Amino acid sequence: MERKIMNDLLKWKRDSNRKPLLIYGNKQIGKTYTAIEFGEKEYKTTCYVNCENNREVLDIFSKERTIDKIIFKLSLLVGETILKNDTLIILDNVSDTEIVKGIKKFGKEENDYHILFITSLKENLLRFKGEELQYRYMFPMDFEEYLKAVGNVELIDFIKNSYKNHKSMPFHSVAMEHFENYCLTGGLPEIIQASLDGESDLKLRARQNKILDTYRKEFLSIPNFIDIIRADEVLNVLPYQLLKTNKKFQYGLMKNGGRSKDYDKALEFLNVNGLVQKCYKVKQIEAPLSKVKESDSFKLYLNDTGLLAMMMQLSRLKFLTDNTSKYILFENMVANSISNCGYNLYYYQSEGKAEVPFLVQSRSGKIIPIEIVNKNMAKSKSLALVMNRFQLTDAIRITEDNFSLKKGVFYVPIYALFCLKDNL
16 A cells, blocks of 8 residues: 655665664554565565564674674574665664664764664653664554555545635546545554455454554553553443544543543543644634633544544444534544644634634634534534634635635535545
8 A cells, every 4th residue: 555654665765874774653653564565665675673572683783893793693683685875674663762873873874774663652762862863753554644545646636726726526426435434444544455455344343443452562661550451441432432422531440530630641642642632722822822822621523534433433423424423523523624634733722612613723813713514503603703803814614515706615525534634
């Protein structure tokens, strides 16, 4: 499957100042597969080593003092000659700082070896950071990547052109049908491929459940056992939090008398490592949004909408006929898309209950409200009220309808979320 990060990897390979590259992101999003595919396409040979519980690799990187000796020992370990500029070295599941210290030698000293290393915990960046390394974050597949995977590349150009020109997209219904399938499968490559292979929805849900279990195994890296349990509680209750009319996260839904201080560390682990995304409430809309957020008031979204659909036990029929369930998935998808563009998540709620589900502060400093049209509710006046009150000139409404532009509000079909990065 073609992934956008491939372009970044090519730039890295050709960079005269290239340093070892850390690819980080959640498990099961395709990091290892993409790295190996890149190696097979762009190098004569690929040297792959799984570092998880691998004492031999740890010994090599912690004990050897020179690059030549590290390369020699790695070659013996994998049984293959490592070539300068022609071998991609992939070190997978790196979690030990001693291995990273050894990798940093390749970023300090001039050499012709190309090293990619991979970790699934974003918090490892704090332990691995250093000017000797380069970094790339990898996300689940977005809808553009999904369309390429299902063989509908032409549709991408139509969507991008309509987005750019604010004009109707001629194949709107086709795009919506593909997007609805994408919502239920999510952005994990294994699930997308299984769906393309014709697996039943029941088997797809079983696969998704196994992937969720791999996320739960990540909790074991939390030092305190009680926080491991609490991280699991937060994950389990997340769908029910989103089903509420008021989606603000409530600790009492996990247990009577639940308090924020009890769950702070569990929530921090989930959020820092990208398993969930926090969307903070603001009562005022002014730049910077980070200064007016309410740290104790937030909504929580899951990192993959397909996994959320599985946790909600949402059948294809219910998704297509129940607007409430569909809206929850759409809202989660918007949160994922904004976050994957590199923006923090905020929402506005006034005392009078006027609410805008997302606010984005663009790189130029402009604040853009983003609303999702819910066909299950009467037409919302919240967006207009907020724009008038805070003198906002631009806004986006995410809709199931086609592209249009009305009174400074850009109506964007839900399937065009991947285009948002171009005007935020």
